[in-house]
Amino acid sequence: MTKDEIEAFVATMIEAGSNIQAIGTIGYVVVEPVDPTDKEAYRRIALVSSAFGDRDHLKEDIIAYLHEIGRVVEIPKEPHTGLI
Template sequence: MAKHESGRLMLESEIPAFVDAVIEAGCDICAIGHDSYVLGDLEEMDAAADELDRIDDNFGDRDFLLLEIVAYLRSIGRYLDPGSPAKHWTENGNIH
């Protein structure tokens, strides 16, 4: 994904829309633990590269919202904890 160059900062209130946009682009976004997240696997991200660039342009810089994005993903059940026996976030039993 290209780095957003307009200087726009994503708003915390936009996190749900951002997550929805990433999912609609075909990426399986999920939190990893309590302090990181992934947009999806490499194949998903590669296939959705153009759309992810558009999402990046639309929402702007979100790096400073890392923990808030992780908290939102965890709140909707899209997370994996390190050391968990689950191999996919849908196996964690906390889907909302």
């Protein structure tokens, strides 16, 4: 997969039923369907994932794009406990 394919990848994952979202700025998830009872969605998501190929090298770019379009789960910051 190339950087130019990120938007198409995300759009195709959403069309397949994926609830693709960035997890803060550390990662993203693609496997969980919007409707967990949609067993066929798991197959569609897997097909899209394999069709676009390796994307590990684009992790940060995919996360940034997901932030741009508002598909992000923010990670709450831990309050400072004073412990070392």
